[in-house]
Amino acid sequence: MLSERQAASGILGCPVEVLGLIFEILPPAELRVLSIVNKELRARVEPFLYANIQWLWREASSPPPITQLLRTITCKPQLATYITNVHLDGMNIKGRMTAGPPKILISSSELTEYTAFIQGTGVPYSDLWICELHQGTIDALLALLVAQLSNLRCLYLGPIYTRENQVLGMILNSALCRPMDYRLPTFQHLRDVSFHRAVGDDGTRPKMTPQDRAKNTANVLPLFYLPNIRSMSVTVENPDVFTWPAAHLPDPSKLTSLDLTAVREAYLGDLLSVMPYLETLRWAWYYDYGVEDDFVSPTVDLDRIAAAVSRVRGTLMDLTISADAPIGGNEQFHPAVKMEGSLRAMVEFDELKRLRIPLAFLVGFVEDTTKRLQDVVPRNIEFLTITDELGLQNDGGDYNSDWPIYEWTDTAVLTLLRTWLRGWKSCTPQLRGISVLFDCIDTNIGEWPPELRHQFMELGAQAEVHLELIEWKRDW
Template structure:
């Protein structure tokens, strides 16, 4: 008997839905190859290939590593400017890397040049788009990363996700001008810049320490504030330096969909400027930061607890999840090795009436640095709290033991006493409490012995609250 003929399977005759599901699983390199097979495959593969752009500059590094070649941003721009229909496919842009953290780029900003033979299209686009074209073009010729990323953003009308890491934000004046022109002044330039109306998740991160290749007096505030006007914004992580005068680019923003905000660099003196316009915020992450090399009117050694409470009060009803971390750095520029002394003034007592249910916070923000028997956790912890994490952030401040600044004096016995005082009456002052976590990095050899840890567990068992100690 002759074998029955088996029809061959043809991908070209496959339903479009099946092709899409299969292609969606492939790596970019595979999609790139499929674009070369035939027009049908290219129709499905090309949008997937361009949907997510992820470039990393200097993924792994040591301080004296050689700077890696930059990612192919100029090649991408060349393609987008010659085939602008491809830009509509790009919904996610992620630029990151450690190129800012090596010796070669410490005192001198790296450059990314567009080849002279490829400058005509970018220059033509810039000239017909904005009134600040001369500045933009000159910086583009000079290899400015700021000018290059501004040009890239100006080509992307369909973005839903944007991540600009520290290697790409050391200077951001032109990025900010493009964002401001597109978002806050849309229509002014004949709609030739995108308004980023679909952008929902944004990260704009800057290095915390003083950048020795840039003027430390130059703030990025005006560059990032346009992001708060994005109509679809839901989630944002942003580094905002503290300007002398706070000025919004136009009328106050109303980011009604913004529910998650992660803030770094900005200090408590201007934190309220942001939180005053984020009325629907549910989750806030904020890093209190002091760098002895960047001290100014706002970046001081004083933790102004009253200002912090006042700032957070703007979202007291909507905010349910708050994380505050503390970070203190010596002045590396002059060779300091010890963390400088700090002081906490005022109190967070007003926070007791806020609607916060999940809280992570340094112990020093709750009861100060110096041990004080009059301080009680129940006076400051939000009444609706369910999960509390207490850290020992900033415990190593004043490492050179200056007499004018307090040491961190809270040891295991004192912390246990704080908890005992609170848990005697927790059902009255914090009736929804479920768990307390001590997340401690700086434990002395004679602290938290097995006996003390047992006392902590017993206290939790007696009160019906889960108590845990995590050595981090």
Template sequence: MPLEHQGSCGFLRCPAEILDLVFDLLSTAELRALGLVNKDLCALVEPYVYSKIDWTWRENHAPPPITPLLRTIISKPQLAARITSFRFQSNPACCWEWNKFAAQKISIPVAELHEFIAFVQRTGVPYRDLWTEQLSNGDSDALLALFLAHLSNLRYLSLDYIFCRQSRIIQMLLQSAICNPGMYKLPDFQHLRAVSFHPYDDSGAPYTALRSRGQSPLSQSLVLPLFYLPKIQRISAAVENTDTFAWPTDCLPDPSKLTSIYLADIREANLGSLLSVTRNLRSLRWTWYYDAGVHDAIVVPIVNLDGIAAALSHVRDTLTDLTIFAEAPLGGGDQFYPAVKMEGSLRTMVEFDKLKRLQIPLAFLVGFAQDTTKRLHDVLPRNIEYLSLTDELGLQNNDGFFETWPMYEWQDFALLILLRTWLKDWRTYTPHLRSVSLVYDELDTYQGEWPPELRHQLTDLGTQAGVQLDLVEWRRAW
């Protein structure tokens, strides 16, 4: 359909593809300024201005303009349909102040508040009185939930972990909208393709888990409804453990398009329950975690390798990329890292024929005790192409308090022997292997690790075997 007054601006005669290239180069402020020129340009830039909302709330700064935007999309519902991506992050000065930061109130003018409350009452949800009460208090959870309740065309959602921690209304909203579609006047979020409630970035480096930052995982009631979204492709979240795992509805989810998951803190048994419904999963990143301050039947200082193997078996026929991190950090006032031990084996992982990329703590494959008679090819997937071995859990039990639990004993020379045993005949066991990376912590504790002579031997081993061997240093974000 031709635009009005097209002749008044030659720029508007350009093909849509050219206009797209131009608009992609402009900032949001520039797009807004362009939209003020005339109605034709306003109609063209509007999808770009509203399609992606990306906000960061910094400490000692005013909150992002969520109230004015809500006022706008309530008066012009067509604009709400333009929003396909919403990202709301925070930037407190100190991670220990996250809870205090997230509890900040957002002022809502009286006129807007009445309009917001009226909308909540029209939804018909059973918790609308609590919702309106929290709106009146200026709670960010209630205001964010109200904003989400207008986004019928949302494709990508990323909420900062600290706001999710206090997300009682958002949690109930997602359950109502996703698990009971059509029952209330809410969007069903059926267009959502990617959801992130994760506190970590996507760099692929090992991370310090949540509790070591004074935080705790998110409620399963917030995360589990996401698995019922028919178009969901990626989920990223830190998830709590429960003694009795239960899906929010009587029917099991069937996220057939879900191909990528990043889960933190959830332990072996609960992990298996989640993976049991992911029949097409290709990429999994998971953080095994132990907190010495938690005393229950699930968060225990034992890496249940048989349990991990059983959980992963649900996706053995589809998984191509697996990353496992491991964290058992210092507790408050502790001088030594808590003792952790391995039980069982990951030997069944040899049969994971689709797995091409693997990053995993060395201890998960060969234990803590330095035993060069162990063979990596007894546990590595036979079609593996890229392998990264990390030294995570390398500081556990280093005070020797649990005398029957071994400390992490693997040293550089012993690891070199382990690699040499495998690589002298690697084509028999892992014929598609391309590269191996040894990822080790650059803490002062490990000064002198991989001296020049051993680095030279490692390089020679890679050359002789015809496999790229790399040493990768990383620094933990304590």
């Protein structure tokens, strides 16, 4: 039987390309075992062992091993250059929505080393950064980690890591908007970013005013200055005044896929105006009953949405718009929401091939036989998915008679589709498929019964367009 040393010698005799193929498929645990066999094998294994950092923060009492990683790369800075993918996520830690993430204690000797690194960057907010580090905030620790990752390609930060992001935002601002002033990475290899913050409340707090919560806008806008960003998923909250953080506008010319949450119609156009080659856009319209400001309102401004999305109409091929106005504060029912304007301008979005959107955005809440899908659907559409999101608004409880309720029943939707498909080849000649998503809840029992489903499928067969019904489960 071969000894570990003999086995290691055999492995090291393989060509570098073969070693790479082997190490790429090995799990971290096996890579760690190989790394302690001898120094030569460790040198070969470490680039693969440190390439992917993936943590899931499940319990408040068990924080991720960020201090251990920082300690390691402080002793051996070369290891930080191997880190290319960072994926940090976590479950909602109960009771931490208002208090923020738990603190992570750092030893005095480590603080001394980290302080020296921070001061060496030359950033003007080093005192704040060091103070936050002494307090053990995940924001300061995460900033310390990111500030050493010169070869980072993919960064995913879940809400537990972005609840507090002032220092990290400052680092991104300094590195991306003023790259010549400080000793920080330029993040030239970073192509894929996900930076999400929890929106809304836990349903028990009173309404918040804008002063109750610091918005993250200034901390995430620097991400749009990443020189080679290709895909981004980000929460952008609505500031009182929208301004880009640098003296010049961003130019994310390689950005083709964007997923936006929190930002409302007022600033959607400002973001899209700097994206000349965007192909895929996912935008979540959101109304938070627990927030009172000039932007998070219960009115859907369809004209402004159409104007905003028109900024990318020349390249946009895939558009998803979702909508949510959940129960907030101490209420028992979903708040009232209303539509203003129209998405008729979307007919002219000639490059748009795929569209997923709430039916209410296309034809409003009120069942109206004069409303036609072909009057708002892009004329070169290939696949359309319509949802019944916002279908529970203003339904029950303190009913607001001045605001509409959702009237589109299964029969009405079928009639709407039948009117369109009767002459679809003249208005949407590229059409290939339509999906109807409806909420699977107790109050919808009996919706889309077998007879109606048969009529639905028969309509598709007659029109030679693929039709499908999909039940979706609401996340309460």
